Amino acid sequence: MAENITGDAHADEHRLENVEEQGEPGGPLWALANAGPSLREISALTAEAGLSELAEDGRPRAVVVAGVGTAARTGDILQTVAGPRCPVPIFAHRSEGVPGWVGAGDVVLAVSGSGRSPEALAAAEAAARRGARLVAIGAPDSQLQGVAERARAPFIPVPRRAPALMSLWALAVPVLMAGRALGLVPVTEADIAETARRLDEDAERCRPTADSFVNPAKEMAMNLAGTVPVVWGSSPLAGVAALRFGDMLATNARYPAVAGELTEVGRGQVGLLDGPYGSLVDRDIFADEAAETRLRIILMRDDGLEGDDTTPEPDKRRAEAIIELAEQRNLHLDIVNAEGGCALERLASLIAVTDFASVYLALAHGFDPRKVPAVAEMKDLVAGS
Numbered sequence: 376m377a378e379n380i381t382g383d384a385h386a387d388e389h390r391l392e393n394v395e396e397q398g399e400p401g402g403p404l405w406a407l408a409n410a411g412p413s414l415r416e417i418s419a420l421t422a423e424a425g426l427s428e429l430a431e432d433g434r435p436r437a438v439v440v441a442g443v444g445t446a447a448r449t450g451d452i453l454q455t456v457a458g459p460r461c462p463v464p465i466f467a468h469r470s471e472g473v474p475g476w477v478g479a480g481d482v483v484l485a486v487s488g489s490g491r492s493p494e495a496l497a498a499a500e501a502a503a504r505r506g507a508r509l510v511a512i513g514a515p516d517s518q519l520q521g522v523a524e525r526a527r528a529p530f531i532p533v534p535r536r537a538p539a540l541m542s543l544w545a546l547a548v549p550v551l552m553a554g555r556a557l558g559l560v561p562v563t564e565a566d567i568a569e570t571a572r573r574l575d576e577d578a579e580r581c582r583p584t585a586d587s588f589v590n591p592a593k594e595m596a597m598n599l600a601g602t603v604p605v606v607w608g609s610s611p612l613a614g615v616a617a618l619r620f621g622d623m624l625a626t627n628a629r630y631p632a633v634a635g636e637l638t639e640v641g642r643g644q645v646g647l648l649d650g651p652y653g654s655l656v657d658r659d660i661f662a663d664e665a666a667e668t669r670l671r672i673i674l675m676r677d678d679g680l681e682g683d684d685t686t687p688e689p690d691k692r693r694a695e696a697i698i699e700l701a702e703q704r705n706l707h708l709d710i711v712n713a714e715g716g717c718a719l720e721r722l723a724s725l726i727a728v729t730d731f732a733s734v735y736l737a738l739a740h741g742f743d744p745r746k747v748p749a750v751a752e753m754k755d756l757v758a759g760s
Contacts, residue, residue, distance in 0.1 A: 382629075386600035386739035391593055394583045394738050403627070403734045403744040404583055406537035410727065411574035414544045417533060418567050421549045424531045426556040429482065429508060434463060435557060436480035440550060441468045441498030445539040446486035448622070449550040451615045453484075456551060456718045457560050459611075465559070471497040479506035482557065484550055488539030490517020499523065512549045538745070540626055543619070543726070544574070551719070566717040573720050577727035592731030595673075598709065599630070599736055602671035603652050605644070606634040608725075609694040612718060613677040614638075616711075616725035620673065623733035627744040630736065637693040645700070654704035672701055675725050677713035 399405055440450030450467025457465060468474060471494045473483055483502035487495035490513035499519060502509040503526035511523035515532035523530035531549040539546065548567070554560035581592040588594070606621055608614035614636025621634030635644055647653055652670045674697060679689040701708040711729065713721040737744045 382741040384740070386597065386736065387741075388587060388593075388597050388739060390739050390741060391587065391596075391735055394735075401537070403537075403541055403737075404731070406541035407727075407730050407734065408578040408582070409536075410544050410730075411571040411578065413534075413536075413542070414548055414567065414571045414574060417531075417545045417548045418552070418564075420533075421531050421552045424510075424529045424549075426510065426529055426553055428529070429510065429553060429556045430558065432508065435482040435508065436463070437477075438463055438465045438482045438484065438554065438557065438559065439468050439473055439477060439498070439502075440465065440484045440486060441473060442486035442495045443469050443492060445543055445622075446488060446492065446495065446546055448543065448615070448619060449486055449547040450484075451618070452547045452722065453550050453554050453560065455612045455615050456562065456722070457554060458718070461559055463557070463559055465554075468498065470494060472501045473498050473505070473507070477502065477505055477507055482508045482510070482553075484553055485509065485511045485513075485519060485522075486546055486550060487513040487517075487519050488533065488535065488542055488546055490514035490519040490535075492519075495519055496522060499526070499528075502526075503528070510549075510553050512546060540623070543730075544723075562717075562719055566719050569716060570720045570723045573715060573723050574727055577724070577731075581728060581731035592728050593735050595709065595728065595732040596628075596735035596739055598707070599624075599671055599673075599732070600739060602669055602707075604630055604632040604673060605647060605670050606632055606673045606675065606729075607640055607644075607697065608636045608675040608677070609691070610677040610679070610689050611636060612722055613675040613713060613725060616675050616713075616722060616729070617673075619726055620675075620729040620733065623730055624736070626747055626750065627733040627742070628736040628740065629742060629747075637697065638690070645697070648700055648704055648706065653706060670706055672697070672706060672708040673729070674698070674708060674710045675713070675729075676710050677721060677725070680716070680721075 447469045454465040485495040485499035499522040509528035511519050512531045513519040514535040520530050533545050551562050555562050606617040608617035617634045621632040624630040624632040714724040715721040
């Protein structure tokens with residue numbers, strides 16, 4: 376039987392006036408506000424895990440990041456921060472076990488926020504059987520830690536203070552530092568410090584006590600209310616941020632977001648602009664009266680770093696084309712620009728505010744992001760089958 380679902384189909388901005396309790400320890404806004412401190416903490420814990428041993432056997436043939444949900448996104452982050460010139464293929468593996476080709480020449484990073492994900496556990500066990508180098512990342516005193524200890528593999532304990540969905544950086548940093556130990560990712564201590572500072576600053580801007588007119592996350596949430604969000608990233612890095620926002624909108628706010636990277640969506644998803652939620656809805660975008668549901672495009676734009684010759688020159692034409700197409704069809708489009716001096720900080724600049732926006736949109740509808748009945752029921756049904 377389905378659980379009772381509280382909430383309202385219509386978003387109410389007044390609900391955002393008293394959400395301080397969501398910023399208390401354990402609340403979703405608290406978890407996001409602590410992203411910076413969490414990043415610093417996990418960086419220190421990872422430094423104690425002895426990852427330097429990973430490099431003793433030389434460069435791996437391939438790196439597999441095994442996990443589901445947010446854990447799987449850490450594989451996408453490692454891949455995009457490593458960049459297209461990375462000398463080793465990096466795979467985000469979302470099924471139980473590991474690919475059939477994995478062997479002694481490879482590295483497997485098994486990631487699970489709870490430390491009990493069947494997919495991560497099976498991947499860790501399979502890696503150990505096949506003689507692959509293994510690193511396990513998850514909750515302390517968990518099943519995953521037990522597998523790592525039996526395999527005599529490094530284990531990085533991730534303090535479990537919030538659901539995995541709200542713990543992206545705590546899971547991603549150990550993956551990135553493992554990549555650095557293997558010589559695949561140019562992430563420095565300064566990069567980590569600057570990224571943590573960026574997360575601190577965005578948390579301050581998006582704090583619960585800040586009114587909507589000075590809080591970019593509340594403003595974005597109310598702009599998205601009653602629309603079909605379409606989130607597109609202009610580069611591989613921005614594409615990861617777009618997919619993350621799609622995850623957060625679906626889980627927290629229960630919104631059916633469409634997300635992807637422009638190089639791919641330009642050959643398919645862009646057709647949405649001419650559909651029943653796009654240009655076929657005939658209305659004035661400045662009209663005050665209630666309107667039919669329409670698309671709202673969030674363009675995550677990353678034009679790359681000036682003077683960076685380690686990655687290909689970003690293709691800005693698709694971003695400019697989307698802006699022009701949206702304008703021609705009277706569709707609302709918001710741009711989130713990547714900022715920062717390294718790939719990790721630029722990614723954080725795209726993710727931080729949109730993470731908060733997904734929670735504020737949920738709260739505006741009266742939803743509690745910590746309680747998602749369909750997710751809990753899905754897990755129960757799968758476990759009982």
